[in-house]
Amino acid sequence: MSAQERKVRDRAQRERSIVAAARQLAESDGWEAVTTRRLAERIEYSQPVLYSHFAGKDAIVAAVALEGFAELAQALAQPAAADPRAAAADSRAVVANPKTVVADPSAVVADPKAVVTDPRAAVADSRAVADPKSSAANPKSSAANLRSSVADPRAAVATVARRYLKFAEANPALYDAMFNLHTDLPFGRADTPAPLRAAFAAIQDVLAPVAGGRDSAVLAELTWSALHGIATLSRDGRLPPEYATERIDALVDLVTGQ
Amino acid sequence: MSAQERKVRDRAQRERSIVAAARQLAESDGWEAVTTRRLAERIEYSQPVLYSHFAGKDAIVAAVALEGFAELAQALAQPAAADPRAAAADSRAVVANPKTVVADPSAVVADPKAVVTDPRAAVADSRAVADPKSSAANPKSSAANLRSSVADPRAAVATVARRYLKFAEANPALYDAMFNLHTDLPFGRADTPAPLRAAFAAIQDVLAPVAGGRDSAVLAELTWSALHGIATLSRDGRLPPEYATERIDALVDLVTGQ
């Protein structure tokens, strides 16, 4: 029985190393350099073993993307520290070397099936709660949430915005897997994986206090769209980098209604 | 001399047909279906002739993208139509079957310069063909209001926003070529092609009146980012379609400082 267990453990480990290799290779040489042959070489197996873990290359990309969503959600929901130095530490955590992530299996996991099955994560139709009550309805994300956010909701929005863009900038290939490469991860539906919901919930939570009379879901979608637009457009040099902070400030001003 | 001239004319025609074939194929079957062999078959030549016109496949995509920027710029800068019939005709040009485009060179053409200066190649103002429901829900967006967009800066912003998203929705593959596929078109630099500037200028122009004390360039970048984010995220179903109009309204509200 121990042998059997070891087998499944080894298999899981190998699967993780595939995802890690894909991510690492993509981050260093771009996604066009991520081929099945190179991946096989990295994990020191032949190509066909990849297909015993994933349905195809797209599935591998999707696994990387899911990992990215989990990390993004965690980065956004991270409690805000009072002093800026700790905040800098947070941003460093975002940029964490993929190797480190892989080395710690207890961290965010890659298996999609394991993630989906939690019914409490059904933040899907949180549209019903368009007011600050959504924080109470979702204590998990707001419990450890930004302490200063209660005092200063605007600063909380600014922090989330900065973290989002920092994440996209620090992990361009990962961000590509999440958004640009089409991985057909279900998004607005019932079977939407938890990390995706968590990422959106983190944005929505921080926006609810400043929503006023507006629908916080729409406001969150809009903010997310703006952040995504800024991230992608500035990534390939279509937005001048010198006005980056001005853009963020302007966005926060708009959203918070200043 | 006539023979020589005919040669260069034929070459130009063939180059246009290559771009048109690429666009048509991409729009119908997606960019992954656009291969050099298929393109060669469409234009009824062998593959190597493609490389006598373009440096590679990326250059063909870039040509399509440039065409897209020209059309987008014109669509955004289009004066608000007072006559619904004209607007309807325009919208036909937008969603026009690519086949028609190919068959009729006098229609929306491949040559960017020609497009910019040809008013007949107008792109849609969707307002005229908007469904009654949205008109009823949002009376501000009536055709009558478009006429007063010069007088009403807010309506002008709303019109541009709607046109932008309509364009992205009506030409998904074209929009992909412009943004998602990396064509390394120079953007914020000195050698930025005119169509790209025109597109951004159209956004900035309409935002300047509502900028107030804010930097209109930053505001335009921000608005553009939001529009781009909405366009891309809703394209692969990551934003629920049912709140599309609410999102646009919310964006316009934010930007115009309502």
Place this chain on the structure above:
DNA sequence: ACCGAATTTCTAGCAGTGCTAGGATCGCGG
């Protein structure tokens, strides 16, 4: 400890991709 069975892994190959060298073919000037 052995040996057949079952699982796992690899070798070899398919169809398709972007792209290119070199030979065939065409049209033009003389």
Place this chain on the structure above:
DNA sequence: CCGCGATCCTAGCACTGCTAGAAATTCGGT
């Protein structure tokens, strides 16, 4: 009409994602 230069196509390269069937490995039962 011919020769020559421009034009075009055939054939092929190195690569891609993916898979069938052979080889190797591990397992369970005696």
